[in-house]
Amino acid sequence: MRKLENSELDRLNVDEFKQVEKTPICIVLDNVRSLNNIGSVFRTADAFLIEKIYLCGITATPPHKDIHKTALGATDSVAWEYRENTLELLEELKHVGYISLSVEQAENAVMLNDFEVDNNDKYALIFGNEVKGVSQDVVSNSDGVLEIPQYGTKHSLNISVSVGIVVWDLWAKLKG
Amino acid sequence: MRKLENSELDRLNVDEFKQVEKTPICIVLDNVRSLNNIGSVFRTADAFLIEKIYLCGITATPPHKDIHKTALGATDSVAWEYRENTLELLEELKHVGYISLSVEQAENAVMLNDFEVDNNDKYALIFGNEVKGVSQDVVSNSDGVLEIPQYGTKHSLNISVSVGIVVWDLWAKLKG
Numbered sequence: 001m002r003k004l005e006n007s008e009l010d011r012l013n014v015d016e017f018k019q020v021e022k023t024p025i026c027i028v029l030d031n032v033r034s035l036n037n038i039g040s041v042f043r044t045a046d047a048f049l050i051e052k053i054y055l056c057g058i059t060a061t062p063p064h065k066d067i068h069k070t071a072l073g074a075t076d077s078v079a080w081e082y083r084e085n086t087l088e089l090l091e092e093l094k095h096v097g098y099i100s101l102s103v104e105q106a107e108n109a110v111m112l113n114d115f116e117v118d119n120n121d122k123y124a125l126i127f128g129n130e131v132k133g134v135s136q137d138v139v140s141n142s143d144g145v146l147e148i149p150q151y152g153t154k155h156s157l158n159i160s161v162s163v164g165i166v167v168w169d170l171w172a173k174l175k176g
Numbered sequence: 177m178r179k180l181e182n183s184e185l186d187r188l189n190v191d192e193f194k195q196v197e198k199t200p201i202c203i204v205l206d207n208v209r210s211l212n213n214i215g216s217v218f219r220t221a222d223a224f225l226i227e228k229i230y231l232c233g234i235t236a237t238p239p240h241k242d243i244h245k246t247a248l249g250a251t252d253s254v255a256w257e258y259r260e261n262t263l264e265l266l267e268e269l270k271h272v273g274y275i276s277l278s279v280e281q282a283e284n285a286v287m288l289n290d291f292e293v294d295n296n297d298k299y300a301l302i303f304g305n306e307v308k309g310v311s312q313d314v315v316s317n318s319d320g321v322l323e324i325p326q327y328g329t330k331h332s333l334n335i336s337v338s339v340g341i342v343v344w345d346l347w348a349k350l351k352g
Contacts, residue, residue, distance in 0.1 A: 046328035077329045113348045152222035153253045164337035165344040172289045
């Protein structure tokens, strides 16, 4: 089981990335504070060919050295846009056919493992602030809430980990 | 879709966590450098009731303020142990019935989405250094290699994100 060299992985270059068909998912970061988390989300979005990342509210934008530390160049490949107002973005995305899903712990949330995808749909996944989560008004105006079931002592997962889990889960279901 | 208060989440306390039946998975960190990543792995392990984390080689151990920043107390709930030598640990874990799976990009790797779990098995998941990955000798002595398929420009995901994705995937399959 010889490990592969980076050169054997046959990854895309940035131009090829821009051209290739994307996974019908965009990621909305609602007031995410940590630059480390933002960079890591770019790297995950690159791996799974996510359409676009929307950086909303206080969420910082590239270029920034602390985003670069974890994004490692994925800010060059993945499309992104800054929006001041998450609610306005949500309305726009719904208008162009995205199903908006806040990732939160809320009444009537669907557990991620129970969530079924439809290959005709496209999804906007919303992740919130490290302490406050997704704003209540954004949750209330989403088409649904996805919850990552958690069984331990802590209340929530790290945001970049949550993005990885939800994007992987939907990607695998869309592909499977 | 009212957001739930932390008090409504009905999480375990540390004593309850120690008693509750665990997911038959342990995590092995082979020479992980980033304290931020180590802490985040503890938090993920707490959420999915992982049996134990083995911190190997240069991987730092709690208590450490930079581990605490991302673990946020999960070092009190999740069992852990330091081991100098990952290969020796691997032999021990195999001896007590764990199936050892290195998470890497290697020849004959099984793609994570194709991997099927067996509810009679227990798994040791091995994650490696941020730059070098899992050591070749550890990969060579594993029972198998799991690869997270990636389609973008970058060669790998952040380690704490990889741990989240693989643990979630196996947890959901074991439960499903």
